[in-house]
Amino acid sequence: MDEQRREHPALQVVGLTKRFGGLTAVDNVDMEVYPGEVVGLIGDNGAGKSTLIKMISGVYRPDGGKIFLEGQETTFVSPLEARRLGVETIYQDLALCENLDATANIFLGREPMRRSLGLLKAVDRKHMLAESRSVLDRLDIHIPDLSRPIREMSGGQRQAVAIARAVYWNARLMIMDEPTAALGVPEQRKVLHLVHTLREQNVPVIIISHNLQDVFAVADRVVVMRRGKKVAERPIQETTMDELVSLMVGGSLLEE
Amino acid sequence: MRTRQRSWLVLALITAIALVLSACAAPPAPSAAPAPAEPQAAPSEGGDQGITMALVIGVQGDAFYITMAKGAQDKAEELGVNLIVDGPPEWDAVKQTAIVDAMIARGVDVMAIAANDKQAMIEPLQRANDAGIKIISVDTFIGDGDYVNGPVTFPLSYIGSDNVEGGKIACEALIEAIGGQGKLYIQNTVPGVSTTDQREQGCKEEIDAVDGVELVGVDYNDDNSSKAAEQTTAVLQREPDLGGIFGTNLFSARGAAQAVSNAGLTGVVKIANFDAPESAIEDLRNNVVDLVIAQLPYQMGQVAVEYAVKAMEGDMDAIQPRFRTGYVIITRDNVDTEEAQKAIYKSE
Amino acid sequence: MSGNNPAHLMRTLSRIWAWLFLLALVIFFSLTGEGFFSLFNLQAIGANVAILLIMALGQTFVIISAGIDLSTGFVMGLASVAGAMAMTALPPGTPLPLIALTGLAVGLGVGLIPGLVNGLIIAKLKVPAFIVTLGMFGIARGAGFLLSGGMPLPVSIQGLGRIGNGYLFYYYPSQGLSFLNPPAGVTGVELRQVTGILPHPLTFAVILVLAAHWLLKHSRFGLHTYAIGGNQEAAIRAGIPVDRRTVALYMLSAGTAALAGVLYNMRFTNGAANSGEALLLDSIAAVVIGGASLFGGEGTIIGTVIGALIIAVIQNGLVILGINPFWQFVAVGVVIILAVLVDQAKEQVAS
Ligand SMILES: Nc1ncnc2c1ncn2[C@@H]1O[C@H](COP(=O)(O)OP(=O)(O)O)[C@@H](O)[C@H]1O
Numbered sequence: 001m002d003e004q005r006r007e008h009p010a011l012q013v014v015g016l017t018k019r020f021g022g023l024t025a026v027d028n029v030d031m032e033v034y035p036g037e038v039v040g041l042i043g044d045n046g047a048g049k050s051t052l053i054k055m056i057s058g059v060y061r062p063d064g065g066k067i068f069l070e071g072q073e074t075t076f077v078s079p080l081e082a083r084r085l086g087v088e089t090i091y092q093d094l095a096l097c098e099n100l101d102a103t104a105n106i107f108l109g110r111e112p113m114r115r116s117l118g119l120l121k122a123v124d125r126k127h128m129l130a131e132s133r134s135v136l137d138r139l140d141i142h143i144p145d146l147s148r149p150i151r152e153m154s155g156g157q158r159q160a161v162a163i164a165r166a167v168y169w170n171a172r173l174m175i176m177d178e179p180t181a182a183l184g185v186p187e188q189r190k191v192l193h194l195v196h197t198l199r200e201q202n203v204p205v206i207i208i209s210h211n212l213q214d215v216f217a218v219a220d221r222v223v224v225m226r227r228g229k230k231v232a233e234r235p236i237q238e239t240t241m242d243e244l245v246s247l248m249v250g251g252s253l254l255e256e
Numbered sequence: 257m258r259t260r261q262r263s264w265l266v267l268a269l270i271t272a273i274a275l276v277l278s279a280c281a282a283p284p285a286p287s288a289a290p291a292p293a294e295p296q297a298a299p300s301e302g303g304d305q306g307i308t309m310a311l312v313i314g315v316q317g318d319a320f321y322i323t324m325a326k327g328a329q330d331k332a333e334e335l336g337v338n339l340i341v342d343g344p345p346e347w348d349a350v351k352q353t354a355i356v357d358a359m360i361a362r363g364v365d366v367m368a369i370a371a372n373d374k375q376a377m378i379e380p381l382q383r384a385n386d387a388g389i390k391i392i393s394v395d396t397f398i399g400d401g402d403y404v405n406g407p408v409t410f411p412l413s414y415i416g417s418d419n420v421e422g423g424k425i426a427c428e429a430l431i432e433a434i435g436g437q438g439k440l441y442i443q444n445t446v447p448g449v450s451t452t453d454q455r456e457q458g459c460k461e462e463i464d465a466v467d468g469v470e471l472v473g474v475d476y477n478d479d480n481s482s483k484a485a486e487q488t489t490a491v492l493q494r495e496p497d498l499g500g501i502f503g504t505n506l507f508s509a510r511g512a513a514q515a516v517s518n519a520g521l522t523g524v525v526k527i528a529n530f531d532a533p534e535s536a537i538e539d540l541r542n543n544v545v546d547l548v549i550a551q552l553p554y555q556m557g558q559v560a561v562e563y564a565v566k567a568m569e570g571d572m573d574a575i576q577p578r579f580r581t582g583y584v585i586i587t588r589d590n591v592d593t594e595e596a597q598k599a600i601y602k603s604e
Numbered sequence: 605m606s607g608n609n610p611a612h613l614m615r616t617l618s619r620i621w622a623w624l625f626l627l628a629l630v631i632f633f634s635l636t637g638e639g640f641f642s643l644f645n646l647q648a649i650g651a652n653v654a655i656l657l658i659m660a661l662g663q664t665f666v667i668i669s670a671g672i673d674l675s676t677g678f679v680m681g682l683a684s685v686a687g688a689m690a691m692t693a694l695p696p697g698t699p700l701p702l703i704a705l706t707g708l709a710v711g712l713g714v715g716l717i718p719g720l721v722n723g724l725i726i727a728k729l730k731v732p733a734f735i736v737t738l739g740m741f742g743i744a745r746g747a748g749f750l751l752s753g754g755m756p757l758p759v760s761i762q763g764l765g766r767i768g769n770g771y772l773f774y775y776y777p778s779q780g781l782s783f784l785n786p787p788a789g790v791t792g793v794e795l796r797q798v799t800g801i802l803p804h805p806l807t808f809a810v811i812l813v814l815a816a817h818w819l820l821k822h823s824r825f826g827l828h829t830y831a832i833g834g835n836q837e838a839a840i841r842a843g844i845p846v847d848r849r850t851v852a853l854y855m856l857s858a859g860t861a862a863l864a865g866v867l868y869n870m871r872f873t874n875g876a877a878n879s880g881e882a883l884l885l886d887s888i889a890a891v892v893i894g895g896a897s898l899f900g901g902e903g904t905i906i907g908t909v910i911g912a913l914i915i916a917v918i919q920n921g922l923v924i925l926g927i928n929p930f931w932q933f934v935a936v937g938v939v940i941i942l943a944v945l946v947d948q949a950k951e952q953v954a955s
């Protein structure tokens with residue numbers, strides 16, 4: 001870890017702030033993620049975790065602070081730009097189009113095109129379908145009928161599609177907001193395995209999870225948020241489940 | 257389980273509709289003379305004359321056209337003509353064209369039509385004419401209404417009031433009612449309708465011809481009384497000494513009358529109502545309007561059928577390219593005379 | 605896959621019920637209506653529905669994107685007025701194709717402006733489409749009447765009416781087929797034996813239908829239209845340039861309305877600000893009967909074609925049967941509600 005620390009962080013945020021009306025959802029947060037590092041982002045409901053990662057993925061424009069990606073300051077004005085720079089996000093609400101099939105969702109916004117009728121460019125469905133199959137196979141996920149709309153799929157299958165979408169595009173930074181919430185135990189394992197794989201490939205990961213066991217299983221470091229503020233940051237070896245819980249709920253003296 | 261019930265309900269509904277449709281379709285069509293080869297060329301069976309005639313009215317549910325249809329029907333029975341009356345549910349050239357095409361498909365011999373637009377209906381009626389159907393204009397015309405020299409010559413005749421004349425007569429009576437001088441205002445329906453355009457024109461000519469009478473404006477109300485009322489209210493604001501209003505049809509006069517009554521000017525501002533449905537007569541009796549100008553739609557319908565028969569008999573000399581039906585001016589003084597009573601448009 | 609029966613049945617049914625309904629209507633009217641099932645009449649239905657259908661094409665895209673465009677009727681009117689003014693302003697002696705192209709270019713160009721404004725306001729200022737296009741409904745209407753001075757503008761140009769009313773082929777028993785014009789030398793009564801094949805408005809509509817179908821089904825723009833209608837927020841997060849797409853959607857809708865206006869010019873040799881007034885609701889009805897959801901995300905061009913044909917067949921058939929045309933409104937209304945019921949039943953069985 002120490003050698004990596006000396007490198008540039010893959011992602012650095014400084015003083016990031018977001019307000020919704022009178023509510024400060026994210027309040028002056030600093031955070032770094034290094035290459036090949038998995039950072040667990042935890043906190044009680046409403047602590048501001050999702051809002052924080054949505055600023056990094058370009059959904060929200062910060063009201064204050066800066067975002068650096070591999071040392072470069074970036075001002076993500078849109079998710080499109082964040083994705084172009086290699087930030088892939090699995091959102092807590094999945095952000096899928098329920099009326100479209102799995103394939104279309106995986107490629108949404110970056111559809112491969114083929115020539116059709118000479119000069120017109122058509123969406124290359126065949127290519128998309130083959131690629132979707134292969135990424136799902138890679139993740140060891142089985143969805144029997146990829147041409148069915150998402151609406152007709154189970155919660156687990158939907159989450160799998162959202163994961164597949166993020167994984168497909170060789171991310172430079174992977175953000176996962178509660179990626180295992182809708183999954184059964186075997187699928188949860190697969191996701192944790194996926195995080196390990198990404199780490200081996202030197203892709204940094206931010207993972208938000210309610211399940212502290214999962215966080216202990218995959219994270220190198222945890223960042224704890226409470227009421228919009230970052231209240232603690234611990235290497236995973238130096239903390240315990242009890243400590244993290246008390247940091248999250250704020251009932252302990254440890255925080256001060 | 258609810259959901260399943262719902263889906264069966266819809267299935268049942270569709271089945272029911274399908275059954276109703278097929279049940280309707282089951283008995284052979286009444287005129288079952290099989291004409292498989294060329295349905296449109298097949299002779300249509302009609303009355304004694306063997307003539308099938310379509311009367312395409314301007315719009316459904318209008319007492320004027322109902323009276324015209326009545327006149328046509330009475331004459332058709334007398335002469336043994338098979339008459340089909342139809343018309344669009346709203347005054348719209350696109351919808352009327354669909355009816356014209358359906359009549360072509362039905363293979364009628366003659367079509368009398370109150371065209372919804374003098375320009376837009378030329379091509380559809382040309383098409384009917386090309387299909388061998390004799391065209392007669394009733395009430396409204398196409399092109400400029402001059403079927404001898406005009407740009408459009410294929411219709412055999414234009415049977416209708418002379419609306420310029422009608423506008424003149426109306427405003428002559430209106431000017432007399434306001435004492436020979438003052439300000440007049442015209443409430444018109446929709447621009448582009450030949451009849452009301454001409455009534456406006458006739459009224460304007462009369463106003464120009466009389467010294468001391470001034471036209472303060474013309475507004476178009478889309479054939480909508482409440483719009484006419486709004487516009488008239490505004491004009492009454494602008495012209496407090498307005499003398500009279502010419503409403504080019506019932507809706508226009510109605511709306512104008514309402515605005516006048518809201519302003520407390522009933523009887524002060526005189527209103528002439530072009531057209532004479534029963535409600536206009538009621539308005540006349542209630543002092544809401546002061547003059548009612550009646551056309552003779554019953555006569556139009558009758559002449560149209562007579563001309564259809566003449567045309568089919570090849571007696572073209574008996575057909576005048578322009579047949580002017582007259583007017584009756586109804587006032588509170590003459591409303592109970594037989595002549596006035598006969599001129600009122602009856603809605604059934 | 606065994607497939608549970610009612611769900612499978614409902615899904616199939618919801619896909620084909622409109623076809624079946626149309627088929628039932630055609631069979632019914634063919635059996636009962638004199639002259640309904642004739643080449644002339646069926647083509648006339650096609651030609652008469654062309655304007656409505658073209659207007660409904662753009663509306664289909666907008667409705668799939670969970671929007672609505674209430675301004676199309678008067679955008680059509682405005683375009684028809686602009687087209688008429690441009691064509692009549694050309695010096696006499698201008699070749700007919702040039703006149704027609706001028707009308708097309710000017711009508712389309714003027715018609716696209718309200719679409720651009722609609723799209724920009726909806727996309728950038730986030731005003732609901734219903735409100736923006738209702739505003740544009742009034743603006744386009746007023747502009748059309750102002751431009752035309754309140755009067756319909758006749759376009760009495762020799763030959764123009766043939767473009768909107770002619771046929772691609774003519775068949776005359778003794779001379780066979782001729783292209784574009786009735787066989788030479790056939791006049792007067794003989795003209796009545798000439799059969800027209802493929803009315804131009806129908807051909808024009810078919811071409812536009814194919815183009816719209818391709819665009820919706822195979823282009824990136826079409827896929828994004830579905831995505832925006834399915835979940836606009838998800839579309840944004842996936843990186844779709846939703847604002848740009850929205851502007852394009854409303855321009856497409858205005859564009860097809862304008863093309864309808866230019867076709868009106870040619871078919872009725874007229875330009876009128878209110879020419880599309882009666883068509884707006886029918887065109888939305890066609891889209892809905894065709895299976896599009898007003899909540900967005902669902903719909904097809906083929907569905908819209910079927911929807912428009914159902915409306916046109918009802919209107920034509922009832923006239924042929926001599927049934928009071930006010931029943932048209934009732935019949936079309938019933939079909940709209942039926943369409944939505946079928947859709948809901950499908951959703952509920954699916955979930
Ligand atoms: N779009 C929004 N508009 C207004 N308030 C929001 C919005 N998104 C989140 N919030 C509020 O911001 C706070 C942080 O929310 P969130 O980031 O979703 O928390 P977490 O993901 O940690 O549960 C909550 O109080 C939430 O209600």
Ligand SMILES: [Mg+2]
Pocket residue numbers: 049050051092177
């Ligand atoms: Mg959250």
